[in-house]
Amino acid sequence: MxxxxxxxxxxxxxxxxxxxxxxxxxxxxxxxxxxxxxxxxxxxxxACAGGITVRTANLLAFDISSVIERVVYGARWSYKLDYKLTGFYERPIVYMVTxxxxxxxxxxxxxxxxxxxxxxxxxxxxxxxxxxxxxxxxxxxxxxxxxxxxxxxxxxxxxxxxxxxxxYYGVGLEAEVYVSKGDLSKWDSLMGLDLGTIPGGYGWLFPKEDRLSIGVTGHIRFNKKLRPYLKRLLESYNLENCQIKTFRGALMPVxxxxxxxxxxxxxxxxxxxxxxxxxxxxxxxxxxxxxxxxxxxxxxxxxxxxxxxxxxxxxxxxxxxxELRVTRALAIFITLMSVGTPRLFFKLAPENEQVWRALCRIVRGEKTYVSVKQGLGRFQFLFDLLAR
Ligand SMILES: Cc1cc2nc3c(=O)[nH]c(=O)nc-3n(C[C@H](O)[C@H](O)[C@H](O)COP(=O)(O)OP(=O)(O)OC[C@H]3O[C@@H](n4cnc5c(N)ncnc54)[C@H](O)[C@@H]3O)c2cc1C
Missing domain, CATH: 3.50.50.60 (FAD/NAD(P)-binding domain)
Structure with a gap:
């Protein structure tokens, strides 16, 4: 004090x-x-994955490099816990902190x-x-x-x-997982992202200096499914027997x-x-x-x-x-897609180079969600309808 x-x-x-x-x-x-x-x-x-996007770091009036544990340049994507592809960007996208x-x-x-x-x-x-x-x-x-x-x-x-x-409420669950140096080095400049397992939600693996932050998030209505999802996510990374030090959840209000x-x-x-x-x-x-x-x-x-x-x-x-209203509309769109046509959704998102690069540019602060919406021309009204 x-x-x-x-x-x-x-x-x-x-x-x-x-x-x-x-x-x-x-x-x-x-x-x-x-x-x-x-x-x-x-x-x-x-309880947080500790991902500081480049656009956030750029907002701060001082240097945060003393607390950055990893710099992430890409994502290893899975769909329903099944590895699909790895996408890279030529510049940093997210800084990892505790x-x-x-x-x-x-x-x-x-x-x-x-x-x-x-x-x-x-x-x-x-x-x-x-x-x-x-x-x-x-x-x-x-x-x-x-x-x-x-x-x-x-x-x-x-x-x-x-x-x-x-x-509106989302929920996030986070586990801090201590793994061998060998397992840690696999994630040196990469994060893991899993889509499609829970409609509109996702799982993540964010690497830190001495541990991995592994967690899942989704709409509050899927609350009960999050714990089993996290267990399956750990299994999919072959980490179910690793030492978990902290395991906590928190609400995410929108x-x-x-x-x-x-x-x-x-x-x-x-x-x-x-x-x-x-x-x-x-x-x-x-x-x-x-x-x-x-x-x-x-x-x-x-x-x-x-x-x-x-x-x-x-x-x-x-x-x-x-910006936040576009994210709300996108979240609803993703939920509908992942219930109705999940495989198509995956093809439209991470597998599509243009979408991946747009996402990287958004988290770097070089592009806005609003500009993505404006790119839809006369179909923009669909976003406004979804985000009402
Ligand atoms: C599982 C999970 C993962 C996430 N991952 C990310 C991520 O990777 N990147 C990202 O950008 N965002 C992430 N978020 C969201 C992010 O954690 C929050 O948006 C962010 O912490 C908000 O900051 P804040 O300062 O508003 O609130 P908080 O960080 O929650 O800080 C609030 C503070 O208020 C204190 N407090 C509460 N009540 C009282 C009281 N009565 N009296 C005094 N003090 C009080 C608390 O102790 C706390 O220190 C995640 C959220 C969750 C749940």
């Missing part, structure tokens, strides 16, 4: 994941008095910029009175002008502000159009706002970007240049939601 200096802060950020740490960094850099409250003792484990180290780096950068951090402090209650918010943990109370929920999928801030009650994320004296960023790519489950890009968009609005608000925080909702709706 950090040292407590005062109980009033311009901004209190709840949750020290990528969203909260980025916001604390941006605000502290602008000399705003900011407190970052985190329920866990840092560094902490987070979330304890990555998130800790981000919080340290926020502290270096001047943010105060208190870990081991679970926020339990919010109370808004006379334009100020009292944020209570199990042992302290703090007062602020603006509170930000960066506290993930089960956000206590969202409940306290009466926001974000309406999401915001619906219009779901409220801004209140009178607070707002939500990252997973708390449901800002997740519905196709890949990538959430760290939006966590970082939503924090940056929130920082700009909060700074103007505190300086008296804005009457409220609604500008943040507009920024999210203008910049991130058009």
């Amino acid at each position: 950090g040292k407590l200096r005062a109980s009033f802060y311009d901004v209190i950020v709840v949750g020290a994941g990528p969203a909260g740490a980025t916001l604390a960094y941006e605000l502290a850099k602008a000399n705003i008095k900011v407190l970052l409250l985190e329920k866990a003792k840092l560094p902490r484990y987070k 979330r304890d180290k990555f998130d800790h780096l981000l919080t340290r950068r926020a502290q270096d910029a001047g943010a105060e951090l208190l870990d081991n402090q679970k926020v339990v209650q919010l109370e808004t009175r006379a334009g100020k918010v009292t944020v209570s943990t199990e042992s302290h109370a703090f007062v602020t002008d603006v509170v930000v929920g960066a506290d993930g999928a089960n956000s206590v801030v969202a409940r306290g502000l009466g926001l974000a009650k309406d999401f 915001r619906k159009k219009g779901t409220p994320i801004v209140g009178d004296r607070g707002l939500l960023i990252g997973d708390a706002a449901g800002l997740i790519d519905a196709v890949t489950g990538e959430g760290i890009y939006c966590a970082v970007r939503s924090a940056q968009l929130a920082a700009a609005v909060i700074m103007k608000f505190l300086a008296g240049g804005l009457p409220d925080l609604q500008g943040y909702k507009k920024a999210i709706d203008d910049e991130l939601m058009p």
Whole structure:
């Protein structure tokens, strides 16, 4: 736990994941008095595959190479657990990190910029009175002008502000698997991706320095199928007898159009706002970007240049939601295809060089989902229908 200096802060950020740490960094850099409250003792484990896309790394204001464990250039694809092909790209597509180290780096950068951090402090209650918010943990109370929920999928801030009650939900299960050096070296610059086993869901193998992150994800309605799927995925990689150190699951909320994320004296960023790519489950890009968009609005608000925080909702709706709506439509399309014509779906996606390269360019930030939609010309309306 950090040292407590005062109980009033311009901004209190709840949750020290990528969203909260980025916001604390941006605000502290602008000399705003900011407190970052985190329920866990840092560094902490987070159920995550730890894939940082190149576009996410490019968003961050500082270098993250000290926590990058592998650089991925390609994917080994399987269809219903049966190996099909390996696709490569000429430049890096995803950096592999472990979330304890990555998130800790981000919080340290926020502290270096001047943010105060208190870990081991679970926020339990919010109370808004006379334009100020009292944020209570199990042992302290703090007062602020603006509170930000960066506290993930089960956000206590969202409940306290009466926001974000309406999401679509995905679920992810992750196992950290310790394997021999020989097994590890097979995945040096490659990730494994399995399609078609669960409609619309997928399995992954992401290599780290000393272990593999292996997991599965799918719509919440397939929740019960995920554990057996993960077991079969491990078998398909001949890893069923390896040492599994951590095995955890987590919800992946996806915001619906219009779901409220801004209140009178607070707002939500990252997973708390449901800002997740519905196709890949990538959430760290939006966590970082939503924090940056929130920082700009909060700074103007505190300086008296804005009457409220609604500008943040507009920024999210203008910049991130058009992309996320296309991912939602694609996720529905993929689910329908993988139920109806799974083999055709595989032919249209990874086996198709153009689609593979487009995917690589999206995760590198060189292309957008919206441009893919626009490429459909007069059939674009199909995306809008699916993502309603
Ligand atoms: C299995 C799985 C695999 C994934 N893989 C990837 C991937 O490879 N790449 C990717 O980009 N995304 C991935 N995601 C999504 C990604 O993990 C999230 O989108 C990302 O962590 C969101 O960041 P955040 O800062 O909003 O929330 P989080 O990272 O969840 O951080 C929230 C923080 O708030 C703290 N907190 C919660 N409640 C309180 C409270 N009451 N008081 C104080 N603190 C609190 C938590 O302890 C936590 O530290 C994956 C998700 C899952 C479930």
